[in-house]
Amino acid sequence: MNAFCQFEQALLECADKTALVGGNGGQRREISFRQLDAQVSSVAAQLIQGGLRRGDRVLLAVPVSIETYVVMLAVMKAGMVTMFIDPAHSAKRIAKILAAWPPHAVISTKAIMLFRFLMPELRSIPKRFVLGGASAGAQTLSFDVEDGVLFKTEVRSTGDPALLTFTSGSTGEPKPVLRSHGFLREQLSILNEIADVREDDIDYVAMPMFVLFNLGNSISSIIPAVDMKRPGKADPGRVYEQMTRERVTRTVASPALLEQLANYCLVNHLSLPNVRCVATGGGPVEPLLSRKLKRVAPQANIRMVYGSTEAEPIACLDDQEISIDDRSRMRRGDGLLVGRPVRGCDVRVIQTRPGIPIESCSAAEYEALGKACDEIGEIAVSGKHVLQGYADRSRNRSTKINVEGTTWHRTGDAGYMDENGRLWLVGRCSAAIVDSRGSVYPFQVEYAIGTVRGVRRAALVEFEKQKVLALETTGREFQSDCSAAARCISDYHIDRIVTLRRIPMDKRHNAKVDYPALRKLLDGRFSRGRYLLVEALSATYRALNLMLRNVIDAVSRRFAGLGTR
Numbered sequence: 208m209n210a211f212c213q214f215e216q217a218l219l220e221c222a223d224k225t226a227l228v229g230g231n232g233g234q235r236r237e238i239s240f241r242q243l244d245a246q247v248s249s250v251a252a253q254l255i256q257g258g259l260r261r262g263d264r265v266l267l268a269v270p271v272s273i274e275t276y277v278v279m280l281a282v283m284k285a286g287m288v289t290m291f292i293d294p295a296h297s298a299k300r301i302a303k304i305l306a307a308w309p310p311h312a313v314i315s316t317k318a319i320m321l322f323r324f325l326m327p328e329l330r331s332i333p334k335r336f337v338l339g340g341a342s343a344g345a346q347t348l349s350f351d352v353e354d355g356v357l358f359k360t361e362v363r364s365t366g367d368p369a370l371l372t373f374t375s376g377s378t379g380e381p382k383p384v385l386r387s388h389g390f391l392r393e394q395l396s397i398l399n400e401i402a403d404v405r406e407d408d409i410d411y412v413a414m415p416m417f418v419l420f421n422l423g424n425s426i427s428s429i430i431p432a433v434d435m436k437r438p439g440k441a442d443p444g445r446v447y448e449q450m451t452r453e454r455v456t457r458t459v460a461s462p463a464l465l466e467q468l469a470n471y472c473l474v475n476h477l478s479l480p481n482v483r484c485v486a487t488g489g490g491p492v493e494p495l496l497s498r499k500l501k502r503v504a505p506q507a508n509i510r511m512v513y514g515s516t517e518a519e520p521i522a523c524l525d526d527q528e529i530s531i532d533d534r535s536r537m538r539r540g541d542g543l544l545v546g547r548p549v550r551g552c553d554v555r556v557i558q559t560r561p562g563i564p565i566e567s568c569s570a571a572e573y574e575a576l577g578k579a580c581d582e583i584g585e586i587a588v589s590g591k592h593v594l595q596g597y598a599d600r601s602r603n604r605s606t607k608i609n610v611e612g613t614t615w616h617r618t619g620d621a622g623y624m625d626e627n628g629r630l631w632l633v634g635r636c637s638a639a640i641v642d643s644r645g646s647v648y649p650f651q652v653e654y655a656i657g658t659v660r661g662v663r664r665a666a667l668v669e670f671e672k673q674k675v676l677a678l679e680t681t682g683r684e685f686q687s688d689c690s691a692a693a694r695c696i697s698d699y700h701i702d703r704i705v706t707l708r709r710i711p712m713d714k715r716h717n718a719k720v721d722y723p724a725l726r727k728l729l730d731g732r733f734s735r736g737r738y739l740l741v742e743a744l745s746a747t748y749r750a751l752n753l754m755l756r757n758v759i760d761a762v763s764r765r766f767a768g769l770g771t772r
Contacts, residue, residue, distance in 0.1 A: 209363040210388040211284045213395055213423045218244040221425040227418075229273040231432035231449050238273055240425070243280075246350050248358035250281035254312075257346050258334055261286030261361050263311040264371065266332065268292070268319050271435055274338055276418060277350065278314055283369060286361030288385075290371040294436050295714035300381065302328045304373060308383060308598070317342045365389030371598065374516045375713060383598035384516055393591040394519065395420055397551045401512065401523050403484055404457070411450050413438065413460035414489065416519070429453045431460075439463030439717025443471035450479060457484040457507075462492050463717035469499035479504040488512035488520070490718025491632065494537050494654055497526040513545035513630070517594040517606075517616050521554060521586075522546045522630045540655040540695045542622065542633040542648070551591065556584040556624055559617065561637045567609040583623045583648070585636050587615045621648055638722060640669045647699045649720070652676060655695040666710045666720040670729050673702035677725060679710050705729070 222241035230236050238246070259265065265282050267289055269275050282289045290310050292301055305328035312334035313320075320342045323330040335345035363369070369388045373381040386394070398420050404410075411429045412418050421428045432449050433441040438461045446468050450458070458465075465487050472478060482504040487496075492511040500509050509526035512519075524546025533544050548554040557576040559565065565576075578584035587608065595614045596603045608615040621639065622632045633648035640647050649667040656665040656676065663679040676696070696704075711724035 208365065208388065208392075209283065209286065209360050210369050210391040210395075211280060211360050213392060214280065214419075215360065217423055217425040218247075224425065225427045226422060227273045227276060227428050227430060228453060229430040229432070231445065231452075234432070236273060238277075242352075243277065243422075245352040246277045247280045247284055249352045250278055250348055250350070251285040251358045253346070253348055254281060254285055254287070254336070255358075257312075257336060259285070259287060259312055261363070262288065262367070264288045264290050264308070266290045266292070266305075266310040266313040266315075268313060268315040269338055270316070271415065271430060273430065274350065275415075276422070278338075278348070279419075280422075282314075284358065284360050286363050286367075288368045288371055292373060293375065295375075296373075296381070298326065302326055304381065304383075305329060305332075308371065312336060314338065314348065316340075320345055363388045365392075372516070382602045384594060385598040386594075390592065390594070395423055397520065397549065397590075397592045399424075400550050401510070401520060402486075403508070403510070408456050409454055411446075411453070411455040411458040411460070413458075413464055417459045417486075429455060435464075437714070437717060439467065439712065441467060443467040447471060447477060447479075450482075454481055455479070456481055457486070458482060459486045461489045461718055462487050462496055463490070463712070465500060466493070466496055469496065469503050472503040473499065477503070480506060482507045484508050484510065486510045486512060488514060490713070491543055491650070493657055494534065494543070495658065497529070501526060511545065513632070515618055515620075518552065518588045518590070518592065518618070520549050521552055521588055521618075522548045524629075534658075537654050538658045538695075540651045540698055542631040542650045543654050545622075545630050545632055547629050548588075552593070553589045554624075554630060555587045555615070556582070556622060557587050559585040559636070561619075561639075562605060564605045565608050565617075566604060570611050573608070573610045573615075578623065580626050581623055583621055583633055583646075586618045586620045586622050586630070586632075588618060589613055589615045635722075638668075640667070640674055642674075642700075644700050647674065649722075652695060652699050652701065653720070664710050664720075666722070666725055667701075668722050668725050668729070670726055674700065675703045675705060675729065676701045677710055677729070678704065678706050679708070680706055 218240050222239065224240055225237050226240045226243045228235070228237040265287050267275070267278060269278070279289050290308070292304055310332055313329065313332045314336040317337055317340040320335065320337055336348050337345040338348055341347050366387050366389060368385050369391050370386040372384050374384060375381065402420065404424055404426055406425065409427050409429060410421055411431065412421065413431050413435055418428045429449065431446065433445050435441065441464055446464070465485065483506055485500050485504055485507045488511065497509045497511065500507065511524045513522045514520040522545045524544060528546065529544065537544060556578040558578060593616050596607060606617050608617065619636055620632055621634055621636045622630055624630060632650055634650040638649050652667040653665040656662055656678070661681045663681060666677045668675055668677065711721040711728060713719040713721050
């Protein structure tokens with residue numbers, strides 16, 4: 208069954224309800240479910256008239272707008288495959304993707320269409336369609352609906368492809384992710400388990416998959432009137448203005464965008480009293496972010512969602528579920544709590560080695576790989592909404608495990624399950640720093656140090672055979688409070704501390720530390736043995752902690768001896 212059928216009922220039942228709102232001020236536009244249905248049918252008919260057929264791959268290269276979702280649904284309704292390439296990728300990487308996965312058609316704006324003169328891979332696409340103007344050699348798509356335009360939804364099977372996207376490539380080359388119609392239905396269905404939506408909700412949505420979810424559930428969606436290519440650099444004033452004007456009741460956005468919004472509101476003494484739910488994911492969520500958001504939106508439930516491109520969602524956590532003890536554990540270096548696995552997602556922590564494949568094994572062998580409670584291993588997941596394989600099958604070898612017919616996806620994330628069945632992250636498996644004193648993962652240090660006043664961001668990386676802790680700080684606050692980080696620095700034997708103006712982050716969500724870029728920055732900015740650091744302070748911390756522990760141990764033994772007399 209075509210995944211578009213997920214939306215047909217909402218399009219018919221909520222005909223006069225607002226479906227999408229885009230733009231701000233004089234540029235504001237809205238479209239009802241009835242209008243959306245009519246435009247989708249009209250555009251689907253134009254694509255067929257333009258020579259496309261079901262199964263054709265269509266590259267959608269337009270800034271996020273109302274038209275983006277009209278075209279996406281039209282391509283789906285016509286039984287074609289929508290292809291997205293994240294604009295955060297470099298031109299070289301985009302050209303490489305187009306060469307490997309050439310589309311049958313491209314739909315873009317007039318401005319983007321001009322790039323075909325600079326990129327042969329874009330110029331070689333056979334059919335071209337343009338929005339909002341005319342372009343030589345391209346057919347202009349019209350959104351003016353003529354009366355009587357009907358288009359029957361193309362029949363598709365569960366396994367037929369519907370959506371082709373690519374991973375961020377933050378840990379290597381981008382991997383092609385091909386979602387089938389059946390997979391999309393399962394993914395949208397499992398999101399119902401954690402979404403907590405109401406019919407009268409107005410949702411400020413900065414993540415396209417959740418716009419589709421809202422359309423399938425008859426929820427009005429507000430499209431951000433800011434450039435979402437760099438969410439961490441979006442204007443928080445415009446975000447706040449749009450949210451208040453549209454009377455938003457919930458929002459789904461990346462941690463980077465919400466961090467900007469929360470800081471803006473706190474500095475300007477603003478609040479969002481009408482917001483009842485804030486959901487965030489797409490990258491690790493700083494422990495302090497939920498507390499900031501709660502101050503800005505006091506009536507809201509703050510929900511942190513953990514997942515990946517291949518499995519979304521995996522686990523979720525509400526802010527009220529985080530206890531004082533949980534926060535204490537994160538401060539002392541136990542990692543990042545991400546909550547309980549969602550229903551329909553089976554999660555295991557297993558013993559693996561990065562880059563070493565486990566292509567198949569028996570159920571008993573897989574069970575033997577399992578880690579005990581509180582033991583760190585690689586997080587593996589299975590479920591109907593978990594990608595069974597990449598479009599490039601050669602990428603499956605190191606990421607998929609076949610266990611007697613059940614596919615398990617290796618996330619590449621390291622973590623553990625606690626005694627309450629909750630999942631904790633400690634970082635990427637490949638980011639572990641191993642030496643004679645044992646192993647340490649980035650999150651164990653980064654989220655502990657991140658709770659110290661004056662630390663905006665922390666990143667732990669191995670550089671020149673040393674554990675280097677890079678910090679973004681606010682100066683005086685850090686200097687007065689840095690002693691609070693001494694225990695963690697000592698426990699994990701940090702060799703050097705360096706302060707940077709800005710720690711490089713991933714281009715896609717601006718929420719994950721770009722460790723290769725950080726190493727490059729350290730290598731380029733400082734010659735060997737020269738750092739802007741407080742190495743002596745770090746060594747002093749370790750010595751003082753060791754001395755203090757010896758004193759405490761001696762006193763403990765003394766009192767223990769008194770108790771036996």
